Amino acid sequence: MTMLVGLLASTGLRSGEALRLDRADVDLVDGVLHIRRTKFRKESPGHAGGATNYSRHRDAAFPTPKDVAFFLRSRRNRLSKTGLNVVFRAACNLARLNSDKALVAK
Template identity: 50%
Template sequence: YIYSNIEIEQIMRTAAKLASPKELRGCTYSTLFGLLAVTGMRIGEAISLDRDDVDLVEGILHIRRAKWGKSRLVPVSLSTQIALKAYAEARDRIIPHPATQAFFLLERGSRVTKCVAEWTFAQVSKSIGLRPQGKRWGKGPRLHDMRHRFAVKTLIDWYRAGLDVEREIPKLATYLGHVSVNDTYWYIEAVPELLQLATERLGGRQTARK
């Protein structure tokens, strides 16, 4: 599933309104979901971030416990850097003495777990119509689809900007933490709009050669 910009805004806005005694829950999940949308990180990577892994001055995230045991550095935009800093300030004000060094916290001062994050996302999705009401979780778009959206959006932007995608795609593979660049090429084959753009680019090259 590829989220639209409007759906991402709805998810973040709805998550920010999640009620809790200390008012940290909404802040945590709106920031967490937003981070996944703008970086394409895996949920496990995001919730594994410790405070020392988030450089709020340089705007760089250090992913230490990634899939396949790989580590990488993920630079973020200025707006994301500002959002993370605002969250950190709110978190430290609400939970001044947490039980963990985790960057993203639950209200009891412990690390956010994957199960709780996915359950919360399911509830948010149901409230805005992305999942059916009535069932505990419901079927529909997943948190991991944030990663797909980021990759697809990046590739589409590159095609439309006239960049050489074949030359740029290894950068995206590294940013996403893919073991093989073939994992990144999969998005071109799986998404009709990307396949169309790639076909048009190839057709243009062949015409130019003639």
């Protein structure tokens, strides 16, 4: 979750763009993201800072993922918008921040 929120904050990606990332979209060697299906239907590069550490932890926790998603949930498949909202609100509550507004637009 830390990696995902940091990625959203540092790159300006929309949550849906980040959630659609597949492993092949993240170049860990050069630190570049390949962003597909953006709001204006263009593909663009982004910065993948911190992705190597997240990937290492993710792969240790989920050595046999169910799909090619970069961000996984505990069931080893792609994290959904709903799942991101639930985790984000829980993190806001722990930090005693106002989480009245959803992180992910419907």
